[in-house]
Amino acid sequence: MTCTEFIALLDDLIDDSVTETMRADLQAHLKGCEHCEVTLNTTRKTIQIYRSHEIYDLPSDLRERLHAAIMARCKRGC
């Protein structure tokens, strides 16, 4: 397996949607390729960081204001 072939399957590996045979091939490539191992680990970390940090926080006062505006208009029949 080449690095290009590995990268093409990177998402399937991260999302755990590879067959056992494919996983074994990918693991075999990883053993001998530090670059792809770094790419895999740092891509996983990228996703995890975006999942675990709120970058567009909705402050509670704004949330309440928006919520009240929506419900007032719904009650009026929009």
Place this chain on the structure above:
Amino acid sequence: MSTIQSIAGENEQHPDVALVERVRGGDVSAYDTLVRKYERQVFRIAQHITQNREDAEDVVQDAFLKAYEKLDQFQGNSKFYTWLVRIAVNESLMRLRKRRTGRMVSIDEDLETEEGSVPRDLADWAPDPEQNYTQSELAEILRKTIQGLPQGFRVVFALRDVEGLSTEETAETLGLSVPAVKSRLLRARLQLRERLSRYFKRKAAPAGNGPAIAPQTGS
């Protein structure tokens, strides 16, 4: 951070469906529950697409009002949340269009770039790279980085990886094919990884401790 409820079994009704039924029967308080449940997610998605706080606030209101008006059209064969996200994406794109004085805006913009499709920065990251920054510095880095992605990549990453939609739901929501979502997701992830490497990579080892680059001798 949000998580999507696991898909209910074939015969098991998703709790949202019961709430929708109550709203259809005239119980506005059930809609209050749905709005509370999803307003943060809708706000985040609107921010990812419009990249403008005021627009995102307007989108939250417009999307929930439109969903309320169109609730009779909700079939129940998709999840209420996926249906709502689709409305929010469309409202966000409309808002962008207004801001750009009528120019068509689609999620297919600016996808010609090959950036990130082949990893270039191969340096490993520090073990817990976030810890080198304060929460607000980190949020700024993450915002700036994702805002630099082409729209069509950014929205796929936001729905699939941040909001937790499945590949199929992301495709349905954006009107894209599953292979198109997969292709964009891979490139989005790789581009983000590449850009974050600037901030998160392991600092070079001190001189005399490992294979640091040899100083120029001029000879």
